[in-house]
Amino acid sequence: MRHAYLYSIGFLLLIAGACTPAADDILSANVQPVVQAYLVPGSPVSVSVTKQIPFADDTTGQGQPIDGLSLTITNNAKAYPLRSLGNGTYRGGAELAVKTGQTYQIDFDYSGHHISGSTVIPTRPVSFSSDQTEVYRTAITAGGGPGGFGGPGGQNQASSPVRLTWSNPTGDYYFVVVDNIETDPVSIVNQSNNPNRPVSNAARRFRSQPVQSDFTTIQPQSFQYFGRHRVVLFHLNPDYAALYKQNSTSTQNISTPPTTLTNGLGLFTGINTDTLYVTVKQQ
Template structure:
């Protein structure tokens, strides 16, 4: 096991943490402080020893065209302060705001976000939690049988049975953790290959899967969740309660227009710290 200090180079943490969280783009009819459609949606995950990246998107009211939910808000003067320093973020390729590359965030420091949008001060604060401790796995690899399906009507039999990979860690303070499992092969090799005529394509088979946040000390992965041969990173993330609160409302739809929980003053979304550790894992062909 090694510190997961380079995990951002392996995959996008924004994608990891956004899995299962639909940041609501609709208005809250109970909040008259800012008119519906006028709030920015902030998406910021602070990672220790890495620079700052923040996404800010336009909120779309229900009366507007929902195809524009990913509209980037440009021209903002965003600052993040912490540890006696102030970092001015710059727009990058009209997709996000970022700090200078030499910025390195620290565990246990309170970081505060601030910018002006539609005449209102948008603000939030968070702390980066300590790194998870004691991550272990009962197995370092599993073996699965390659299957080539030549007819439609199924995705193959469970010829290998279902083996459990038991992950454990220390958690004396009952903090929130969840696991993301990511295939890191440059050319992923599917375990079950479907016929070309099927409507289920390779794109439907996820290289990455995750567990739900828990306050316990264990999570079980099933062998059938691993859909590719090869090398994996099993990443244990420690997150703050605000992330979990937003995760738990990820089923919010247009049928429920109440705004999900947020710690963003005069805005929506999330600004939170995370930390992680990783294990290497492998799925071998029988």
């Protein structure tokens, strides 16, 4: 199964040696559209286009959606129009198939300027494996005491870290996203003072940082719920990794550089994935 939550890249395909556009051909940075598109083999193409949030605005929310655009994605010299679904979302038809190793280019006009960008779809991860498929954790009661944090049955009795490995002879970028996929997950930490607390989707998912190695480890304490977990390895292009690094070290958001789009911001990028599963059991 392939997933594009993400966050979720492309080669830096602003061709070296191309002529620098004249100043009046460049769309002012504060009105450039923000593109978010993650192309995954086997999944429909979906593109989000929003307005940039001005730096002067006191907000961390998403920019206003931009509807009514004529977006195309070109592959093998054939242009495929995308259908507007509203709320700044555009969707490609079944005829637009995303395939490993191929190049895709996005084009549209906005505010009198042409916005474009391209990406190559990376290969599916090779030899993705885990050294264990089951992790054991002891249920914890919040507030201390027996079974509480630091007490008997606490986090020190968890299993050893899960080691994930894959082939990466060329030093490409990879990262891992882990999701609890139980319909009604049981929390490892028993909130006895708030037993009706709803399950947090954020706590059900966690991710690693992009790495250029051929392994990563998951600490048992990263799992917040018992049950089955989907572990997805993403093969990334360099632009996603650059954006992730910048956002991890600053308060800037996705509507700021780095970007590989001409006259636009954000990401138009390819992703490829492989999936395995790990089950967390009560000790």
